[in-house]
Amino acid sequence: MTRTIAIIGALNEEVAHIAETLGNPTHTKEASLDVTYGTLTTNAGEELGVAATVGGMGLVAAAATAQHLIDVYHPEAIIFSGIAGNLNKKLHINDVVLGGTLRYLDTDMRLVGQWKPGTEEKPIEEFHSDAHLLDIAGEALSDAGITHITGIIASGNYFVDDPAKVEEVISATGADAVEMEGTAVAQVAARNDVPSLVIRALSDNADTDYEEFKGFDISEYANTAAGIAVDILKRL
Numbered sequence: 715m716t717r718t719i720a721i722i723g724a725l726n727e728e729v730a731h732i733a734e735t736l737g738n739p740t741h742t743k744e745a746s747l748d749v750t751y752g753t754l755t756t757n758a759g760e761e762l763g764v765a766a767t768v769g770g771m772g773l774v775a776a777a778a779t780a781q782h783l784i785d786v787y788h789p790e791a792i793i794f795s796g797i798a799g800n801l802n803k804k805l806h807i808n809d810v811v812l813g814g815t816l817r818y819l820d821t822d823m824r825l826v827g828q829w830k831p832g833t834e835e836k837p838i839e840e841f842h843s844d845a846h847l848l849d850i851a852g853e854a855l856s857d858a859g860i861t862h863i864t865g866i867i868a869s870g871n872y873f874v875d876d877p878a879k880v881e882e883v884i885s886a887t888g889a890d891a892v893e894m895e896g897t898a899v900a901q902v903a904a905r906n907d908v909p910s911l912v913i914r915a916l917s918d919n920a921d922t923d924y925e926e927f928k929g930f931d932i933s934e935y936a937n938t939a940a941g942i943a944v945d946i947l948k949r950l
Contacts, residue, residue, distance in 0.1 A: 716753070716761055716762065717760070717762055717763060717950075718762070718764070718765060718788065718790065719763070719764055719765075719789050719790065719792070719793065719947060719950065720764075720765045720766075720780075720783040720784070720787055720789035720793070721766040721767075721792075721794075721795065721943055721947075722766075722767060722768070722769040722776070722779055722780065722783070722792065722793070722794045722899060723767070723768050723769070723795050723796070723939070723940075724768070724769075724795060724796035724797055725768065725939075726768055727936035727937075728768075728795065728939050728940045728943075729750065729766050729767060729768050731941075732750070732764070732766045732940045732943055732944060733750040733752065733766060735754060735940075735944050736750065736751075736752025736753060736754055736764055736766075737752055737753040737754065737755075738752055738753060739751065739752035740752065745782045747768075747769075747779060748768070749765055749766070749783075750764075750766050750767065751765045751787070752764055754944070754947055754948065755948075756947070756948050756949070756950055757948045757949060762947060762950065763787075764947060765783055765787040765789065767779065767783070769895060771894055772871055772894050772895065773869060773870075773871055773895060773897070774898070775895070776794070776894075776895035776896070776899050777899070777901070777902050779899075780792060780794075780898070780899045780902040780903060781902050781906075784903070784908055789908060790908070790909070791844065791847060791908060791911070791950075792903050792908055792909075792911075793847070793910070793913070793943060793946065794896055794899045794900075794910065794911070794912045794913065795913045795915075795939045795943050796893060796896070796915075796939075797893070797914060797915050797916070798811065798867065798893035798896075798914035798915070798916060799874055799875075799880075799891060799892045799893065799916070799917070799919065800890075800891060800916040800918065801868075801880060801883065801890055801892055802863070802865065802890040805861070805863065806861070806916070807916055807917065807918065807919070808860075808938075809860070809862060809863075809916050810855055810860055810861070810862035810913060810915050810916070810942075811862065811863055811867060811890045811914045811916065812843065812851055812852065812862060812863070812864045812865070812911070812912070812913055813842075813866075813867040813896055813913070813914065814842060814848060814864040815840050815841075815842055815865070815866045815867070816840060816842065816843070816867050816868075816900045816912060817839075817840045817866060817868050817869070817887045817889065817897060818868070818869055818870060818897050819868050819869065819870025819871075819883060819886065819892070820870045820871065820872075823838065823839050824837055825837070827839060829905065830904070831904045831905070841897055841900035841901050841904055843910055843912050844911060846909070847909055847910070847911035847946075848911065850950065851911055851942075851946055852864065853949065854942055854945040854946050854949060855942065858941070858942060860938075860942070863890065865891070866887060866888055866889045866890050866891075867889060867890065867892070867893065867897070867912060867914055868883055868886075868889035868891070868892045868893075868897070869893055869894060869895060869896050869898060870892070870894065871894060872894075873894070874892045880892075891914050891916060893914060896912040896914065899912060900912060911946075913939075913942070913943075915939060
């Protein structure tokens with residue numbers, strides 16, 4: 715049976731680039747998603763199934779997308795690639811943060827953390843990307859010459875765009891990057907016992923007004939992210 719990996723991308727262009735590398739791609743509309751499924755040959759010569767789609771913005775959209783892909787395609791792992799605001803003064807635009815740790819901005823984990831993989835007696839406080847997937851991603855990024863760290867990513871349902879919010883997020887989570895989806899994907903994956911990996915390229919310093927941010931040309935990011943995702947797949 716062909717192993718399958720699910721990929722959630724940030725942009726239509728990114729997923730389109732990934733789709734171009736797949737053999738026998740099919741495109742279907744499912745649960746408001748446009749999913750491409752095809753095959754890719756790994757560096758070891760094995761045929762790998764790949765289901766790729768754009769997940770949508772926000773925690774609920776990300777969670778729904780992850781659960782749908784898990785239910786329909788039964789992937790052995792789920793990879794989430796996207797962009798984030800930089801909170802780490804040692805990093806720069808276009809550097810990458812791998813989500814070694816993922817935390818919510820606005821969630822009381824004493825309650826939410828009681829659900830799997832936590833328990834009522836020991837609620838979970840945070841989520842984590844899979845160690846093996848982190849190693850593979852780190853190797854791919856190093857070979858591509860991309861500066862990266864394995865760090866903390868914070869996720870919430872609001873756009874962080876001013877110094878006060880930045881300091882609030884750093885104080886609450888210690889995060890290196892902030893975005894709106896990654897932790898939800900990691901939580902859904904953990905509930906389903908599916909290893910996950912969250913990759914975030916830094917698009918700004920969390921200091922850009924959303925209306926201005928919408929006008930950014932991030933087509934170069936789409937090319938780079940798709941290339942990294944495909945390289946990771948080939949190493950699995």
